[in-house]
Amino acid sequence: MALAEVKQSATQARLMALTLPESGCLKAARQAALSRVQTMGLPSRRDEYWKYTKPDTLVQAEAPKAAVFHAEEDPMFNAFERLNIVFVDGVFDAEASDDLDLEGLTIDRIEDICCKDIHWAKDLYGVLEARGQTPVERPLAALNTAFATDGVAIRVTGKVSKPINFTYVHSDENSDAILHHVIRVESGAEVTVLENGPAASRFNKCMEIDIADGGKLHLVRAQGRDHERRAATHLFARLGKESVFKSFTLTVNGVLTRNEAVIELTGDDAVAHIAGACVGDGDFHHDDTVFITHDAVNCESRQVFKKVLRNGATGVFQGKILVKEGAQKTDGYQISQSLLLDEDSQFLAKPELEIYADDVACSHGSTSGAIDEEGLFYLRSRGVDKADATDLMTLAFLAEAVDEIEDPEIAADIVSRLEGWLARRR
Amino acid sequence: MLEIKNLHVKLEDEEKQILKGVDLKVEAGKVHAIMGPNGSGKSTLSYVLSGRDGYEVTEGSAELEGEDILELEPEERAAAGMFLAFQYPVEIPGVGNMTFLRTAVNAQRKARGEEELSASDFLKEVRAKAKTLKIDAEMLKRPVNVGFSGGEKKRNEILQMAMLEPKLCILDETDSGLDVDAMKLVADGVNALRDEGRGFLVITHYQRLLDHIKPDVVHILANGRIVKTGGPELALEVENNGYAGILAEEA
Numbered sequence: 001m002a003l004a005e006v007k008q009s010a011t012q013a014r015l016m017a018l019t020l021p022e023s024g025c026l027k028a029a030r031q032a033a034l035s036r037v038q039t040m041g042l043p044s045r046r047d048e049y050w051k052y053t054k055p056d057t058l059v060q061a062e063a064p065k066a067a068v069f070h071a072e073e074d075p076m077f078n079a080f081e082r083l084n085i086v087f088v089d090g091v092f093d094a095e096a097s098d099d100l101d102l103e104g105l106t107i108d109r110i111e112d113i114c115c116k117d118i119h120w121a122k123d124l125y126g127v128l129e130a131r132g133q134t135p136v137e138r139p140l141a142a143l144n145t146a147f148a149t150d151g152v153a154i155r156v157t158g159k160v161s162k163p164i165n166f167t168y169v170h171s172d173e174n175s176d177a178i179l180h181h182v183i184r185v186e187s188g189a190e191v192t193v194l195e196n197g198p199a200a201s202r203f204n205k206c207m208e209i210d211i212a213d214g215g216k217l218h219l220v221r222a223q224g225r226d227h228e229r230r231a232a233t234h235l236f237a238r239l240g241k242e243s244v245f246k247s248f249t250l251t252v253n254g255v256l257t258r259n260e261a262v263i264e265l266t267g268d269d270a271v272a273h274i275a276g277a278c279v280g281d282g283d284f285h286h287d288d289t290v291f292i293t294h295d296a297v298n299c300e301s302r303q304v305f306k307k308v309l310r311n312g313a314t315g316v317f318q319g320k321i322l323v324k325e326g327a328q329k330t331d332g333y334q335i336s337q338s339l340l341l342d343e344d345s346q347f348l349a350k351p352e353l354e355i356y357a358d359d360v361a362c363s364h365g366s367t368s369g370a371i372d373e374e375g376l377f378y379l380r381s382r383g384v385d386k387a388d389a390t391d392l393m394t395l396a397f398l399a400e401a402v403d404e405i406e407d408p409e410i411a412a413d414i415v416s417r418l419e420g421w422l423a424r425r426r
Numbered sequence: 427m428l429e430i431k432n433l434h435v436k437l438e439d440e441e442k443q444i445l446k447g448v449d450l451k452v453e454a455g456k457v458h459a460i461m462g463p464n465g466s467g468k469s470t471l472s473y474v475l476s477g478r479d480g481y482e483v484t485e486g487s488a489e490l491e492g493e494d495i496l497e498l499e500p501e502e503r504a505a506a507g508m509f510l511a512f513q514y515p516v517e518i519p520g521v522g523n524m525t526f527l528r529t530a531v532n533a534q535r536k537a538r539g540e541e542e543l544s545a546s547d548f549l550k551e552v553r554a555k556a557k558t559l560k561i562d563a564e565m566l567k568r569p570v571n572v573g574f575s576g577g578e579k580k581r582n583e584i585l586q587m588a589m590l591e592p593k594l595c596i597l598d599e600t601d602s603g604l605d606v607d608a609m610k611l612v613a614d615g616v617n618a619l620r621d622e623g624r625g626f627l628v629i630t631h632y633q634r635l636l637d638h639i640k641p642d643v644v645h646i647l648a649n650g651r652i653v654k655t656g657g658p659e660l661a662l663e664v665e666n667n668g669y670a671g672i673l674a675e676e677a
Contacts, residue, residue, distance in 0.1 A: 373479070378516035379526070381476050382586060383504035383534035392529065396520025396569075 007041040010059055011139075014042055017061040018147045024114035029126035033145035036130065040139045049136055052316040052348045053258055053287040058140060058232045063176035063202035066228035069253075075167065076196040076222045076417065080409070082165040083107075085152065089170065089200050090177020092150050096167075104158030105191065110151045110180060121153035124182045128208040128236035132262035136291060141234040141260070144206040148180030156189040156215070163192035168199030170226055175200035181207045185215035185243070192407065193217065198224030198254070203231040211243040213267055218406050219247040222414070223254060225421075227283070230256040241267030241296070248405045250414055251278040251286055252421055258287045265292070265299040265327075275304040275404035279394075279421070280313030280345075287316035288336075294327040294357075303334040306401040308394055310341035320352040323360050330355075332362035339397045340370055341390075391422040427625035428452040428475075428594050433486035435467075435474050444470045446650035447486070452594065457626040459636055461661060462647035463669045468629045469513060471647070472598040476510040477503050490594060504530075505537035507593030511583040511600050518570040523582065526570045527552060531589055555588045559615050577608035584615035595619070596627045601635035613638030633665040648673055 015037070020030055043055035057064050085107070086096035092109060100107040113121045126145040132138055154164065166181075177200035185191060189212075199205065211217055223231060231254060237245050251257055263272045278286045292301045307315035317336035338347030349366040371393050379389035395418060405411040428451070435445040444467045452458045462468050474481050475488060477500035488496050495503050518526070532542040543551070556566060559581045571579050580600055587595055597616065601609055616639050620626070628639055636644070636658065644660040645652045646669070654660065654672060663672065 372516075372518075374516045375518045377478055377500060378512070378518065379530075380500035381478075381504055381510055381512075382526075382530035382590065383501050383537065384529055385501045385533065385537075386499065388529070388533065389501075392521055392526075393518070396518060399520035 004041075007044050010044065011037065011042045013061045014059055014143070020146060021149055023111070025122050026110070026113060026125055030146045033126050033129070033142045036133060036142040037139055037146060040133075040137045040142065042139050042143065049289070049318070052318070053256075053285060057230055057256060058202070058204075058258065063174060063200070064230065065173050066170070066201035066226060066230065067173055068170050069198070069224070069226040071225055073417070073420070076413065077163075077165055077194045077410070079413065080163065080165070082163045082194065084165045084167055086167045086169060087150065087177070087179065087199065089172045089175035090150060090179055090203070093169075102160060102162070104160040104189065105154055105156045105164075107164070108153045110148065110153055110182070113153055118153060120155060120184050121182050124184060124208055124210055125180070128210065128238055129206060129234070131238075131264070132234075132236045132291075138234060138260060138262070140204060140232045141206050141236070144178055144180055144204050144234065148178045148206065151180040151182075154181070154183045156183070156185045156191045156217075158189055160189075160191040163194050165194040165196065168195065168197030168203070168224070170198040170200055170224065170229060173201055176202045178204045179206070183207065183209045183217070185209070185211040185217050187212040188214045190216040191218075193219045194410075195219070195221035196224070197222075198226040198229040198231070201229055203229065203233070205231070205233045207233075207235050209235070209237040209245065211237065211239050211245055213241040214243060215240065216244040217246075219245075220405055220410055221248070222250040223257060225253045227253045227255065229254050232258045233260065235259070235261040237261070237263045237272065239263070239265050239267060239270040239272055242269045243267060244271045246273040246404065246406055247275065248401070249276040251276065253281075253284065254286070255283050256285050258289065260289045261291070263290075263292045263301070265294050265296050265301065268297045269299065270296060271300045273302040273304075273404055275401045277306050277398045277401040278315065279308045279418070280310070280315065282311040282313060284309070284313040285316070286314070288319070290319040292321050292332070294321070294323045294330045294332065296327060298329040299327065300331040301333070302404075303336070304401045304404055305336040306398050307338040307347060308341065308397065309338055309345035309347060312344040314345070315347040317347075317349040317351070317366065319350070319364070320354065321362055321364070323355040323357050323362065325356040327357045328359040330357060330360040330362065332360065334364040335400070336366045337397070338368045339394060340368060391419065394422060395419065427454045428488070428490055428627070430488045431486050433474070433488060434484045435470060435481050436484055438480050438482045444481075444650055445474070448647070448650070448652055450645065450652060452625040452627055454593075454625050455622040456642040457620065457628060457639060458643045458645065459628045459630065459641035459661060460645050460647050461630060461633075461664055466647045467650045468647055469598055472510055472596045472629055475596060476500060476508060501533070501537070504590070504592075505534050509587050509590055509592035509595050511580075511587060511595065511597045513598040513600075513602060515571045515579040515583055517572045519572050521570050523568055523570050524552070524566045527586065527589055530586065534590060552589060556585055558618065559585050559588070560611060561585055576603035577605070577611070580604060580608065580612050581615065584612055588615065588619060593623065594625045594627065596629070598629050599631065600628070601630055601632065609635060610638060633661040636661045646672055
């Protein structure tokens with residue numbers, strides 16, 4: 001069989017296992033997304049964009065089984081004042097969720113977009129995803145738009161007093177969830193969004209975020225601690241003038257994670273920071289794929305990704321900054337680093353810059369290395385034992401990424417959990 | 427306090443003998459200075475005593491209060507009361523100086539079976555000690571040694587020493603990279619720690635540090651051996667005649 005045919009048949013096999021949801025006014029968007037999938041075909045390992053990450057298990061018809069991890073600790077972010085929205089294996093759980101009513105925003109399920117005639121959501125659903133298909137194809141995101149079974153539409157109109165928290169519970173070891181959220185931050189509005197949990201054995205999540213002039217959105221997510229789960233997530237963000245988008249993702253465990261972020265700076269003076277910290281041990285493959293487009297003047301973008309890998313874990317980073325013609329005074333920064341705790345682990349990085357404006361400052365760097373022996377000895381010579389010193393150095397390595405979290409309490413919560421997890425893994 | 431007998435040390439990866447039979451005894455309450463030309467083995471001695479990788483002891487022993495320390499891990503030596511003030515203090519980005527100090531103090535207390543210091547007691551103590559060394563709150567907050575000037579790094583070493591209250595302090599060329607004022611500050615910090623129960627081993631090229639930290643005994647280390655031992659006047663002799671004169675005399 002020719003390559004194209006193999007891809008075609010894999011795509012068909014996946015599509016056969018899915019049904020397009022009944023969705024009235026979103027039907028056109030879903031149909032269009034489906035035809036994008038059919039045209040592109042689902043990813044195969046021959047695709048350049050999937051060179052370092054095997055998409056097979058993300059694409060195959062059935063989700064591979066994944067044991068549910070029972071943590072003995074309180075779920076992340078539980079201690080914070082927040083509005084909690086719970087999904088169990090990708091299905092909204094009204095009982096477990098808080099009342100979806102909070103000053104400064106409206107929250108609706110995507111299945112209600114049509115009956116409630118929510119124009120803005122209808123006009124956003126699938127739009128940023130479709131824009132994000134060029135210049136690089138993201139078929140799993142189009143698949144999501146077509147087949148998402150649940151998700152919410154959030155419109156932020158004011159400065160919201162507490163974070164919106166998504167709790168993604170994984171309870172069935174054969175679950176296969178497809179969630180799609182759309183968020184619109186109106187001019188001058190501000191919100192913090194938290195996400196926590198593995199969501200399902202296999203999770204395909206798409207989040208489209210449209211931030212109007214002067215709007216701000218902070219996103220902090222933690223992808224749970226389940227070892228066997230798989231996830232392909234897409235974050236599409238479009239930023240208006242003087243708007244701010246900051247995101248941080250914490251990943252520990254998970255056999256396969258592909259987190260894609262596609263960010264477009266379309267208004268002048270906008271700021272986008274995207275950061276990630278991951279700690280992988282053993283059967284762990286973690287891929288951060290980021291594409292930032294500067295299409296306005298005097299915008300700032302920052303990518304900070306840190307990966308700690310051991311026992312054969314693999315980390316991947318594909319990060320690109322595209323500066324379009326006319327996007328003068330762009331300030332772009334990108335750093336991806338791995339700390340390899342043994343010789344079996346690997347980090348594959350592909351940093352890219354593509355610049356068509358002549359008055360920009362862009363820098364990128366990528367490093368891979370072992371723990372600093374000098375530092376380790378220094379700590380030990382002060383009485384800190386080797387394991388504690390190694391953890392301290394590991395946390396120090398991750399600090400630059402964790403520092404990207406705006407809220408110091410959230411950052412402190414993440415650091416203290418990391419401390420505990422590192423200590424328990426010895 | 428510290429007793430070194432016939433210590434022979436070679437590099438682990440090379441057939442290069444660095445220490446060729448060092449005998450040295452540092453009593454509690456005394457300050458011993460080790461002087462010597464470049465390459466004589468001064469820093470190696472400090473590293474071997476503190477347990478750095480890369481060296482192999484081929485013969486001899488080193489005991490701290492009767493306990494063989496050469497078999498211990500670096501952290502165990504620290505808990506036993508050994509402290510090395512580094513010639514080049516290491517920068518550790520991402521680890522706050524205060525966190526580092528507290529982790530170290532509590533690790534040692536724990537290893538010795540003592541209770542950990544509470545956050546407020548620790549803070550009180552560190553602030554008081556930092557003040558005498560002119561270390562401000564900002565320096566305590568910054569990552570360990572990152573962006574510190576040469577003088578700040580050395581003061582930070584002495585602060586750690588003051589917090590950890592070791593039995594034996596080894597100062598490895600603590601004067602290097604310091605101007606006169608900084609040297610005085612550091613020396614004052616060290617002198618404040620002089621105590622009947624504590625021994626000091628001060629390694630230096632130059633006599634000038636010994637003007638501030640007055641030694642009881644001065645040793646000259648050359649070519650891996652202690653070739654001459656004397657009182658403070660020996661340091662002056664080095665200053666006046668150089669090592670060549672003394673070495674020629676001993677040959």
